[in-house]
Amino acid sequence: MDVAMRCRPFPSSRPVRSPDASAARAARRADAGPRRAHGPRTAIGLLLSASLGLALSGCGASESPAARFARDPDSLKRGRSLFVGTCAAYCHGLQPGVRDAPYLFDCDWKHGGSDEEIFATIRAGVPETRMQGFADRMPEGDDDVWRIVAFIRSKSECR
Amino acid sequence: MARASLALFLLLLALLPLPLGCRREAGTSTNGTADDGARDASPNATDPPLDMLEMLDALPPLPTHWIADPPIATDVPPVDETMLDAPFADRSRWLHYGGDHRGHRHSPIASLDKRNVGRLQVAWAMATGTQQQFEVSPIVYGGILYASTSYDRVLALDARTGEILWRYDHPLPPDMKPCCGPVNRGVSIAGDAILLATLDARLVALDRRSGAILWNSEIIDYRKGYSATAAPLVVGRRAIIGVAGGEYGIRGFFDAYDVATGRRLWRHYTVPTAGEPGVETWAGTSYETGGAPAWTQGAYDAETDTLFWTTGNPSPDFNGDARAGDNLFSNALLAVDPETGERKWHFQFTPHDVWDYDGNTQIYLVDVERDGERIPAIAQANRNGYFYLLDRRDGRFLRATQYVEQMNWATIGPDGRPVVSPEVYPDEEPTHRVCPGNMGGMNGAWSGSFDPKRGLAFIPTVEACQLFVKGISVYSEGAPFMAGTPDTIDAAARKAYGHVSAVDVATGEIRWRARQRYPMMGGVVSTASGLVFTGNLEGEALALDADTGEVLWRFRMGGGVRSQPVVFELDGRPHLAIGSGSWATTDAFLAGLDRIPEGGHLFVFTLPDP
Numbered sequence: 001m002d003v004a005m006r007c008r009p010f011p012s013s014r015p016v017r018s019p020d021a022s023a024a025r026a027a028r029r030a031d032a033g034p035r036r037a038h039g040p041r042t043a044i045g046l047l048l049s050a051s052l053g054l055a056l057s058g059c060g061a062s063e064s065p066a067a068r069f070a071r072d073p074d075s076l077k078r079g080r081s082l083f084v085g086t087c088a089a090y091c092h093g094l095q096p097g098v099r100d101a102p103y104l105f106d107c108d109w110k111h112g113g114s115d116e117e118i119f120a121t122i123r124a125g126v127p128e129t130r131m132q133g134f135a136d137r138m139p140e141g142d143d144d145v146w147r148i149v150a151f152i153r154s155k156s157e158c159r
Numbered sequence: 160m161a162r163a164s165l166a167l168f169l170l171l172l173a174l175l176p177l178p179l180g181c182r183r184e185a186g187t188s189t190n191g192t193a194d195d196g197a198r199d200a201s202p203n204a205t206d207p208p209l210d211m212l213e214m215l216d217a218l219p220p221l222p223t224h225w226i227a228d229p230p231i232a233t234d235v236p237p238v239d240e241t242m243l244d245a246p247f248a249d250r251s252r253w254l255h256y257g258g259d260h261r262g263h264r265h266s267p268i269a270s271l272d273k274r275n276v277g278r279l280q281v282a283w284a285m286a287t288g289t290q291q292q293f294e295v296s297p298i299v300y301g302g303i304l305y306a307s308t309s310y311d312r313v314l315a316l317d318a319r320t321g322e323i324l325w326r327y328d329h330p331l332p333p334d335m336k337p338c339c340g341p342v343n344r345g346v347s348i349a350g351d352a353i354l355l356a357t358l359d360a361r362l363v364a365l366d367r368r369s370g371a372i373l374w375n376s377e378i379i380d381y382r383k384g385y386s387a388t389a390a391p392l393v394v395g396r397r398a399i400i401g402v403a404g405g406e407y408g409i410r411g412f413f414d415a416y417d418v419a420t421g422r423r424l425w426r427h428y429t430v431p432t433a434g435e436p437g438v439e440t441w442a443g444t445s446y447e448t449g450g451a452p453a454w455t456q457g458a459y460d461a462e463t464d465t466l467f468w469t470t471g472n473p474s475p476d477f478n479g480d481a482r483a484g485d486n487l488f489s490n491a492l493l494a495v496d497p498e499t500g501e502r503k504w505h506f507q508f509t510p511h512d513v514w515d516y517d518g519n520t521q522i523y524l525v526d527v528e529r530d531g532e533r534i535p536a537i538a539q540a541n542r543n544g545y546f547y548l549l550d551r552r553d554g555r556f557l558r559a560t561q562y563v564e565q566m567n568w569a570t571i572g573p574d575g576r577p578v579v580s581p582e583v584y585p586d587e588e589p590t591h592r593v594c595p596g597n598m599g600g601m602n603g604a605w606s607g608s609f610d611p612k613r614g615l616a617f618i619p620t621v622e623a624c625q626l627f628v629k630g631i632s633v634y635s636e637g638a639p640f641m642a643g644t645p646d647t648i649d650a651a652a653r654k655a656y657g658h659v660s661a662v663d664v665a666t667g668e669i670r671w672r673a674r675q676r677y678p679m680m681g682g683v684v685s686t687a688s689g690l691v692f693t694g695n696l697e698g699e700a701l702a703l704d705a706d707t708g709e710v711l712w713r714f715r716m717g718g719g720v721r722s723q724p725v726v727f728e729l730d731g732r733p734h735l736a737i738g739s740g741s742w743a744t745t746d747a748f749l750a751g752l753d754r755i756p757e758g759g760h761l762f763v764f765t766l767p768d769p
Contacts (some may be wrong), residue, residue, distance in 0.1 A: 078631070081587060085478060085630025089641035090339060090406060090748075094628070095651070097753070100340070100744050128333040132638035139633065 064115035065142075066149035079151030082144055086134070094155075101131070107158035118149045223328035227315065230368035231324045235301035237350040240395055244461060253299040253725040256345045256390035257606070258684070260459040261524035264608035265685045266726045271733035272688040275766060276702045276712045282734065282765040283321030286758065287312065293740030293759035294604060296345040296390065296682065296723030298353070304736060305367070306761055307343040307390075311357045314761075315370060319729055321763065325370030329357050336384045336637065338406045340742050342604070344456075344723065345390035349398060349418040356387035356400045362416055374421035378402060382637050384409045387454070391416075394459045394466065394497050397424060401453025401468065405517065408448035408474040408640035411489075413457075415500060425500030429453055429470045429488050437487035440510075445482035448634050450474030451489035455519040455603040459497065460535070460551060466497040467524075467537060467551070471517035471603070475632040477585045477643025478513065485510035490518035492537065494554060506554040509543050509577060513585050514568065514627060515597035515645070516543040521606040523616060524551060527665045538664045540607060540618040542599035545571055546662050560667025562601075562660055565594035565622055585629035585643050596625035597645045598678070598749050606723050608685040610705055615661045615670055617691045617705070619679035623647065623655035623749055650751035659683065659693055661708060671708035673701075677750040680741070682723030692735055694720025696750055700737050700762065714764070718756050719746060735764040 069075035088094055091101035102110060111121045122145050125133030138144035238254065246254040247267050258264040271279075287293060287308040298305040304318040311329035316322065331341070335358045347354040352364040352373055360381040364373040378400065379385050384407025391398040401413030411429035416422065430449035431437040438446055450473045457468035473482060473489035490509040495502050508518040523538045527548065537551045544566045545559040556575030569577035583593045598621050601607065607618045625645040632642030649655040657679035661670040677696040685691045690711070691703040696719040702712035722738030740759030746752040 077587075081629075081631040082633065083630065084587075084628050084644055085475070085642040086633045086639075088628070088630065088644035089476075089639045090644070091639060094644065094646070097651075097747050099747075130334060130336065132635055134633065134635050134638065137633055137635040139631070144633075 064119075064149070065146040066115040066119070066153060069143075069147050069150035070153055075147045076151055076154055078144070079147035079149075079154075082138070082148050083151050087148065091130075104152050105155050105157050107156055115149050115153070118152065119145055122148060223326065224370070225323070225326040226371055227325040227369045230366075231315065232301035232303050232368055238300060238348050239350070243349070243393055250728040251299070251302070253297065253727050254348055256296045256347065256392070256456050256723070257458060257521070258608070258725075260392075260394065260461065262456075262458040262522055262606075262609070263611065264521075264606060264683060264723070265610055265687070267687045268726055268728055268733055269686070269688045270728055270731065271686060271690060271726065271735070271766070273690065273704060273711060276690055278766055279702070279712055279714070279735065279764040280767055281714075282319075282763045284763070285314070285316060285321045285323070285761045287314070287738075287740065287761065289759055290740070290757045291742040292340045292342045292721050292745065293718070293738040293761075294342045294344045294721045294723070295738050295761070296606070297725050297736050297761070298346055298348050299725065299727045299736075300348055300367070302729065303367070304763070305346050305348065305353050306738070307346045307355060308759055309343065309740075310341045311343055311355060313346055313353065313355055313365060313370075315353075315367070316761075318727075318734070318763070321761075327355075327365055327370050327372075329355065329359075329361075329363060331357070332359055332381070334382070335359050335386060336381055336404065336407055337386045337388070338403055339604070339745060342388050344388055344604070347391045347393050347398060349393040352418055354391045354393070354398050354418070356389060356391055358386045358388065360385040360387050360402060362387070362391065362398065362400055362421065364418070364421060376416060376421040376423070378414060383407070384637050384640075389454055389456050392456050392459065393418065397497060399457065399466065399468070399497070401455070403452045403454035403471075405450040405452040405454070405471040405474055406476060406639050406641050407637065408450060408634050409452060410447070410449060411451035411453050411470060413453040413468050415497070427468070427493070427495055427500040427502070429491075429493070431487065440484040440487045442481065442483035448474055448640060449482065449486065449489065451486070451491075452517075453519065455521070458522050458524050458537075460524055462535070463552070464497065465503065465551070466495045467522055468493050468495065469519035469522060469539075469603075471519050472512050472515050475634075475640045475642035476513070476515045476597075477627055477641060477645075478629050478632050479511055481632065483511075486512070490516060492518065492522065492539070492549065492554065494551070504554040506549055506556065506575070508541050508545075508547065514543075514583075514593065516541070516599070517603055518542065519603045520599070520601045521603070523609040523664070525609060525611070525664050529557070538609070538616055540601040540616065540620075540662065542595070542602060543568070543577070544595045544600040546616075546618075546667055547575075548664065548667070558667055560662075562618055562662050562669065563595050563620060563622060564658075565624055567594050583627075585627035587629055589626040589628055589646070591626070592624045592648065593627055594624035595621065596623045596647065596649070597627070598623065602680070605680055605682040605721065608683040608691070609664070610685050610687075612687065613705060614664050615705065616664055617683045617685055617693075618660045618662055619681060619683055619693055620658050620660055621655070621678035621680070621749065622657060623649045623678050625649065647748055647751070650747070650749055653751045655750050657695070659691065659703060659708065661705070673703050673708040673710065677752065680745070680749065681720035684724045684726055686726060692724045692726065692737065694722070694724065694737055694739070696720065696741060696746060696752065698739060698756075700724070700735075700739075700764070714762075716760060716762050718758060718760065719752075732765050737762055737764075
């Protein structure tokens with residue numbers, strides 16, 4: 001998957017975010033790195049937002065791990081197996097059609113469509129729904145979550 | 160039309176002088192925040208507009224538990240064991256999901272026959288107000304028809320007029336764990352209690368006369384992946400109910416409860432734990448998430464005082480690599496002592512299942528002649544496509560015959576054990592079309608009937624083969640644990656179809672098939688007068704000739720039929736009750752349908768005045 005394609009905005013991204021996704025974003029921001037005791041706060045804030053912006057757009061040096069996995073066929077294959085085994089089931093279908101849970105390849109995201117947001121949704125789940133957070137349950141931890149994100153991207157219909 | 164109505168509704172809302180949200184006053188808000196009141200009192204042009212849902216949310220909630228006051232049907236006594244043992248002694252009644260303890264769903268009524276059935280007409284119809292699969296088998300007693308709907312609503316209706324006399328809406332959590340939609344297949348009756356097993360894994364008793372809650376017992380914490388969708392089976396003072404959750408890696412079980420108090424009397428786990436017999440059929444610790452739910456209704460043999468219950472698939476569904484072995488007691492028939500819940504024997508239909516072939520379709524207690532001897536047997540059209548006959552004294556395998564038209568996953572050996580074709584196992588990139596698909600054959604979500612005089616079982620059947628895609632299984636408590644997914648190629652190609660098949664129980668031969676355009680997902684009731692009632696996904700109620708399968712009557716109700724029809728007589732007149740209301744998700748999955756009318760209706764038909 002080339003970077004230029006992924007720099008396009010996702011067409012039907014919705015402004016509505018679940019409280020959980022906001023919390024996840026806040027947590028990510030907190031995790032973005034230790035704050036330095038010295039140096040102007042505003043500059044750090046700018047830096048943080050700049051790096052967050054880059055991460056969200058998937059461009060630049062701080063590409064998401066999903067982009068890295070997307071270039072590795074074995075990782076993509078594992079991402080597909082994890083998706084088929086854990087996400088598809090009776091929930092997120094591999095083909096469009098009427099299903100009990102959203103179809104994840106049409107780029108119409110309810111809880112954020114950036115790599116990081118998808119990653120956060122898989123880990124944290126969506127409260128008040130049947131979407132359970134998988135947290136640290138994947139066999140190879142976060143790498144497996146990123147592989148799922150990479151697979152979803154690879155099959156995306158709006159690249 | 161629906162879109163036009165919605166547009167009109169929105170227009171009317173827009174014309175209202177104030178947003179409906181303004182009616183809510185500070186202090187009475189359901190959210191209890193003073194902010195709402197302050198904002199509402201001084202609408203600000205910069206505030207974002209309330210959306211549709213917020214406006215609806217702002218209306219005061221309507222009560223949903225409607226009590227009958229004064230109470231109804233006080234002229235009939237509590238339902239006792241004698242009535243439950245001989246449910247058709249009074250033909251104005253329908254007392255069990257299975258019609259009787261033997262699961263026949265077969266009525267002795269003769270006031271409706273092949274000559275007059277064509278004159279059936281609507282007596283009344285009733286909107287359930289709920290969507291997503293109306294699977295009910297109603298209970299009828301004392302002139303009242305008790306029907307459960309999706310989302311665990313219970314309606315007590317005047318069986319003559321359809322008037323709602325009481326209503327109960329079970330409060331459900333938003334994170335409940337149903338496998339396949341918010342379904343319920345019926346309530347049960349015992350004493351003065353109407354028993355409802357709920358999607359959040361509780362058993363609730365409601366007073367049949369008022370709808371008031373008598374007791375409300377937790378079966379188990381639903382958050383682990385449990386739900387309950389069946390009608391409990393009432394045997395004596397016990398209500399027996401099993402749980403669903405085979406798609407969540409639960410540990411399956413079924414329980415007996417005291418109908419008077421709601422106290423649990425025993426629990427029968429369908430998956431052994433360390434040290435118990437059968438645990439050796441699970442590799443490693445795979446039994447801990449072994450599934451084998453018990454989500455349908457069993458049967459009871461008064462002659463030998465034996466309870467029969469069936470179990471569903473092992474977890475995870477489509478990848479058995481981590482659970483090498485037969486995976487007892489998944490996909491099995493269990494004979495247990497109703498007093499203690501202890502197992503007498505078992506028979507496993509599909510060992511080490513990786514196709515979701517739950518072994519828990521309707522079972523019929525039947526008697527067959529074999530070599531001049533009367534054999535008490537159990538017949539079942541199993542989800543795996545074979546029609547089984549077992550000796551009900553010891554579970555001995557007698558015979559299995561194919562009842563579906565398309566079958567390629569296995570043959571059945573002389574000992575009853577399947578001989579599986581190597582190419583049908585789920586694969587990362589499957590290319591082999593497997594028949595039947597994961598929904599069967601026949602499915603536990605609907606029930607056939609058995610006519611003892613004709614010796615025929617009437618089986619509503621699915622013909623929809625699939626590719627089985629295998630994936631990596633990740634167990635996380637409360638999340639689906641399926642390790643794969645069926646690729647519904649027949650449905651997608653609109654090649655899925657169905658039929659009602661009459662199976663001769665003594666020989667396994669197919670006497671007739673009534674072919675249907677789409678898979679059959681509705682139940683059956685038959686009558687001694689030679690009628691078979693059912694309904695199809697096209698939304699037609701049907702009456703078939705029990706001897707030929709010929710359609711004698713049809714009526715288009717609107718929504719696809721997913722319910723279990725029942726018949727009864729009131730004031731000497733025959734009545735047929737059948738629910739209409741399907742769900743796009745299952746219909747798309749199984750039949751490739753995507754234009755399904757929403758909503759549920761109960762129709763009751765009768766003959767016009769002579």
